[in-house]
Amino acid sequence: MTTFQVDFQPIGRRGPCRPDESFLEFARELGIDLISLCGGHGLCARCRVQIVEGHVSDPTGADEEHLTERELAEGYRLACGCFPRGDCTVGVPPESLSTAMRSQIESRETEVALAPLVAAVELALPRPSLEHPAADADSLLAALRGRPGPRVDAVDVDVLRRLSPDLRTWDWSCAAIVRGREVISVAPPGSRPVGLAVDLGTTGVAGYLLDLASGEVVASKGTMNPQIAYGEDIVSRITYARNSPEQRERLREVAIAGLNQLAAELCAEAGLSATDVAEAVVVGNTAMHHLLIGLPTEQLALSPFVPAVSDALAIKARDAGLRLAPGAYLCLLPNIAGFIGGDHVAMLLATAGDWRGRHAIALDIGTNTEISLITPDGAVRSLSCASGPAFEGYHIKDGTRATAGAIERVQVTDESVRFQTIGAAEPSGICGSGILDAIGQLHLAGVLSSNGRIQLGSHPRVREADGTREFVLVTEEERGGRKAISVTQEDVREILLAKAAIQTGIGVLLAESALAAEELDVIVIAGAFGSYIDVENAIAIGLFPPLPLDRFRQVGNAAGLGAKLALASSVVRDEARELLDRVDYLELARYPGFSRLYGENCRLAAVEPAR
């Protein structure tokens, strides 16, 4: 049979597709995990693709039902009912991809002009002699004097401790690693300095090794924060740390040990050793920042919530216990406030291209959600809201982390429900994006009253057991006799409390800036959860203002990207400091009328579904 060459973009997978094979089937064959809640029957309209080039089968009845005329004209089709009629290029919008698939391809990179703080200088030093008995360090500094830039006049003490034997071993050729006026390492000739960028989250840690001469990421790795053993959230860790100086030291030690291990593993992957790491940039929330370098944390969580230090820090990595190049520095981006740390600053730096010169909201959704409103004049207003762990699947009856089997997408129909699990595995629970979808869909289907009460008789899957109302996603029968997976009345309320916190945060920032939501040009949603949520459903429950979908940018781990940028460029670090000067911090809980606003925002507003 004839086949056609079909090219999926921007994923970059292609192959020969038979004319009787739908794009949905063919995408799956190529390992592209398109969302399909209805099993490819044209019912759920989630597998939307855009035909960029080439001929395909005519639009089906399902296409006409689910897509607007404009979308059809722009080449949008449902992949399940669309077949090739020639070679073609098919665009896959991010929202049509499953979670796991998106995390692989959505690690977007922002171009930055390289301006690292450290650089390697290749040197050939004169041998000392009885006629010219110059000290080794003096020879080194003298050799560096000829080059442009600031006069290098200091050599780190740990470099001095090994300089003499090393120079003799390398026959007086070496690579001096220079940072500003200081030699922080002397390596064998030909060495290239690398840098370590880390997003130190309360739960997860993302590490990247960068070649500082090229800006290229040579290794990356995700791991868990080992402090988890001492408390899952920020406040429980602060509580642990305050119990005694020994416990605070313990948290510091395990975090540093974790970073040393991360550095060693990344270097091993790149065929290097940790002593090649000439600079480290770590971003984290204020508590992680403080715990990493042994600063007291209890004042962070008590009114008036002040950090011990907010300025950017550059300290000797060894003083923090990090084993990198002999004189390497550990750099920490500035903190905005007790609950807004360097990770938020990093996120703002990484997304500057999205918000610069515009009216923008940038937020990172987590147990604490940090939100900034930026205006075209560059002013930034920031606040933090206690959104709680519900969006991460905690405090939800069948809540689970985003692992295989977690229900990540939900669609409620008149008679039933469709869903998709991560990895298409047997459903095991509901993760954050799934629970948000469920509440949004239940609201749109009229199952919930305005205060989130599940209405009996509103849908065949609503039931009441032991005085608790619930909406059943997977029945006992469907699970072969095991406990049903459902969204309970309590779950609905937990999510409404969480969304109200964020909605109130956004509302207060808009009010303080005298802006209407419609005036926002862009909403940047960062972080793991925020990257996978369905924005339409988030709008339906009021989490975000009802703006056209093309104003939303789901940017993934922007904090990690910001750390990489800060590592690669001193200009970006200057921007971080400069940004801090423009930030106006608001304490949400003290905002006049906060509880009334918060209470009102616990409601579900009547909405027209977007689009």
Place this chain on the structure above:
Amino acid sequence: MREALTAAIADIREEDALELTQQMLDAGEDPREILEACREGMALVGARYEEKDYFLPELIVAGDVLKAIAEIVKPLLQGDGEGADTLATIVIGTVEGDIHDVGKDIVAFMLDSNNFEVIDLGVDVPASKFIEEIETRQPEIVAMSGFLTLAFDQMKNTVAAIDEAGLRDRVKIMIGGAPMDDTVTKYIGADAYGTDASAAVTLAKSWVGGS
């Protein structure tokens, strides 16, 4: 009209409730009738909250309605020996270092609607303020709120300060806010903890013999 006011409060019709209050006063009705309608209305709100028909927004708005009505009516009741038929007096506040008030406000509201005289000290309340209020208002019960687990230490300090002031055996102390258990209660030195607003009401009633 009293029934209409009760219904307006119970149904959280804010403007209707305030309008009816004014109408009752204009018609020369006893302000105590208005307060009684408030009490009945609040009891209904509380019951609907228990049933999960109501949620946070209703409680917060109902609290605001009550405050607004009280502001109109209270001046007319001066010297009337308020609290004559209350079960007990309760001093409530969020302890120093913590500024969360939503949960504390709901507890205060539920206690109020269950016939307790509630003295709300607000948030970020230092131990000295609690002591001052215990001395001047002679409450039977002190309720301390802390949303942060870190507030536990300040609760402990507050209880210790009340003890040092020689007032500990004059009051029962309940705590709530962050997740708590018997160990925490013992650590802080309180008499009991509550996990939600209805638990606070049940506790308070059990201490003063109300039903």
